[in-house]
Amino acid sequence: MAVERTIRHIKALATGAKYMLGGHRLTLMYPDDIQEFPDGYRGMIEYDWDTCIKCGLCAMVCPADAMKMYVSKEESEEGKRPVRRPGINYTRCIFCGFCVDICPTNSLKFTKVHDVAFYTFEEQIYPPERFREGIPKPQYDKEPRRVRAVLDEKRGIRYEPVE
Amino acid sequence: MSLEERELEVLIGPQHPASGHMRLVAKIDGDIVVELRPNIGYVHRSVEKLAEVKKYLQIIPLVERPSLADTTANNLAYVMAVEKLLGIEPPPRAQYLRTLLAEINRIHSHFYGMGIHGVMIGSSTAYMWCFGDREPLIELAQELTGARLTYSYIVPGGVRRDLPQGFEDKVEKVMRYLENRMPDYFDLYFNNPVTRARLEGVGVLTKEDAIKLGVTGPNLRASGVPYDVRKAEPYAAYPELDFDVITEEAGDAFARVMVRVREIQESIKIIRQVLKKIPDGPILNEKYMKMIPPNLRKQVEETGHIKFPGVFANLRVPAGEAVARVEGGRGEVVFHIVSDGKMSPYRMRMVTPSFRNVILFEHLTKGARVADIPAIYGSLDYFPPEADR
Numbered sequence A: 001m002a003v004e005r006t007i008r009h010i011k012a013l014a015t016g017a018k019y020m021l022g023g024h025r026l027t028l029m030y031p032d033d034i035q036e037f038p039d040g041y042r043g044m045i046e047y048d049w050d051t052c053i054k055c056g057l058c059a060m061v062c063p064a065d066a067m068k069m070y071v072s073k074e075e076s077e078e079g080k081r082p083v084r085r086p087g088i089n090y091t092r093c094i095f096c097g098f099c100v101d102i103c104p105t106n107s108l109k110f111t112k113v114h115d116v117a118f119y120t121f122e123e124q125i126y127p128p129e130r131f132r133e134g135i136p137k138p139q140y141d142k143e144p145r146r147v148r149a150v151l152d153e154k155r156g157i158r159y160e161p162v163e
Numbered sequence B: 001m002s003l004e005e006r007e008l009e010v011l012i013g014p015q016h017p018a019s020g021h022m023r024l025v026a027k028i029d030g031d032i033v034v035e036l037r038p039n040i041g042y043v044h045r046s047v048e049k050l051a052e053v054k055k056y057l058q059i060i061p062l063v064e065r066p067s068l069a070d071t072t073a074n075n076l077a078y079v080m081a082v083e084k085l086l087g088i089e090p091p092p093r094a095q096y097l098r099t100l101l102a103e104i105n106r107i108h109s110h111f112y113g114m115g116i117h118g119v120m121i122g123s124s125t126a127y128m129w130c131f132g133d134r135e136p137l138i139e140l141a142q143e144l145t146g147a148r149l150t151y152s153y154i155v156p157g158g159v160r161r162d163l164p165q166g167f168e169d170k171v172e173k174v175m176r177y178l179e180n181r182m183p184d185y186f187d188l189y190f191n192n193p194v195t196r197a198r199l200e201g202v203g204v205l206t207k208e209d210a211i212k213l214g215v216t217g218p219n220l221r222a223s224g225v226p227y228d229v230r231k232a233e234p235y236a237a238y239p240e241l242d243f244d245v246i247t248e249e250a251g252d253a254f255a256r257v258m259v260r261v262r263e264i265q266e267s268i269k270i271i272r273q274v275l276k277k278i279p280d281g282p283i284l285n286e287k288y289m290k291m292i293p294p295n296l297r298k299q300v301e302e303t304g305h306i307k308f309p310g311v312f313a314n315l316r317v318p319a320g321e322a323v324a325r326v327e328g329g330r331g332e333v334v335f336h337i338v339s340d341g342k343m344s345p346y347r348m349r350m351v352t353p354s355f356r357n358v359i360l361f362e363h364l365t366k367g368a369r370v371a372d373i374p375a376i377y378g379s380l381d382y383f384p385p386e387a388d389r
Helices: A002-022 A056-062 A073-079 A099-104 B045-053 B058-065 B071-086 B094-120 B124-145 B168-189 B194-200 B207-213 B255-276 B286-291 B294-303 B353-357 B361-364 B372-381 B385-387
Strands: A033-036 A045-047 A067-071 A084-089 A108-110 A147-152 A155-163 B005-014 B023-029 B033-041 B320-327 B332-338 B345-353
Touching: A002 B168, A002 B194, A045 B005, A045 B207, A056 A067, A056 A099, A084 B361, A099 A108, A147 B124, A147 B168, A155 B124, A155 B168, B023 B372, B033 B372, B045 B058, B045 B345, B058 B071, B058 B320, B071 B094, B071 B320, B071 B332, B094 B255, B124 B168, B124 B294, B168 B255, B194 B255, B194 B372, B207 B361, B255 B372, B332 B353, B353 B361, B353 B385
Parallel strands: A033 A147
Antiparallel strands: A045 A108, A067 A084, A147 A155, B005 B023, B023 B033, B320 B332, B332 B345
């Protein structure tokens, strides 16, 4: 029993040493490295002003009340009746993507950006006029390296630079 | 405190003692636990009551939130109950995709539980390894569903996305990686004499007690009760798959860990079968597929990403009651929905495995040493938000 225990202690230490020297690292070195997400990633949402038919399904299906129909001022004054368009509130959005999936004209689209970091609370609310301008471009102190996750038999996951 | 009073009350928590906010009120005599009462409810989020004011589709993300690591089980059980009320069946391909995601989720949920257990008993290496090896699986699920943990992948009538291109190869790579790595886990952690000394013979749950207390999931199977909802009441694609119910006889903390390890190996087996047997065909029920406008239906066929029919926004479910249960990573998840034909359920009951296992804190710690409290806590894979809902 004592011999077996000793062997197991040694095995545990040897395994530890193997990994210490083997350089088996799974960590993504954020923010020096930034991961490019696969296609279909549910990130922040883009809005196409022209194709939207203002049906309001996105606001109806939203589980977190993030997507809401706002009265669009200019259009309402032109047409002399209230015209409503969707706007999004990123303080509430949970990125389920139901709004994108229910949109009958593909006016809402996923982007691969998920950096929901803002300075103020108000900045996170996107009424239709701001929503159409697209998502904010993340700003970095130093331009980060773009990496892609590659699944690997030996290492599990590797992060390879993207050109 | 006078000299005659031997017992001392120790409060562990509620500021995140391990895997969430809860308080353990321990009465100790020297180093021996006389009584330990779990004080739950710190992270109650009123899921059941909120469900009464939300529409049926909006409840999907809601029921996922309580269980951080085990979201698919809740998603699947809820949708199965809704489908029973609607009287629709998902197509076979969707059934297989549901099974695939459920098994990927089971593996990373087990890694999560084992990792937390590892750091509780002082092995931060096990914690780092388990959390690191969760990552390839999360990456797989992300590619399939578009999100890391809260997938919202299963919707009434099917699933939201088809397999991406080249997904089978990636899954195979990850499965081989896990198989290659398992021996190292045994050398470094499971067979490590320190781990064995901390876990073997600690918190023994006998077969009779396990049944009497209504314990569920791996904790039940570690006491030698071969009960698994996947076998007892098969759902999704499980009736067509070949797998075993994992049991251990000892019923101690180590047996509970071993059940999880062996279930990971069993899940690998299931995932391989799913990818081999998966039939071609649609991934959403015909009834809903017909409601999608023709130009979008073409797009759905090309991209493999479902567009919801407009009816999903205000899904009406016929009046009635339905119960559905699913074997999640932590145990049996039960949903009971009472519908009165309106847009929201009249009542939704959600029974989570952690809620059923919390009684073990009181039962297993009696007479144990104080240092065994974390060893027992971790071995239960208990997750406070899931129990509090």
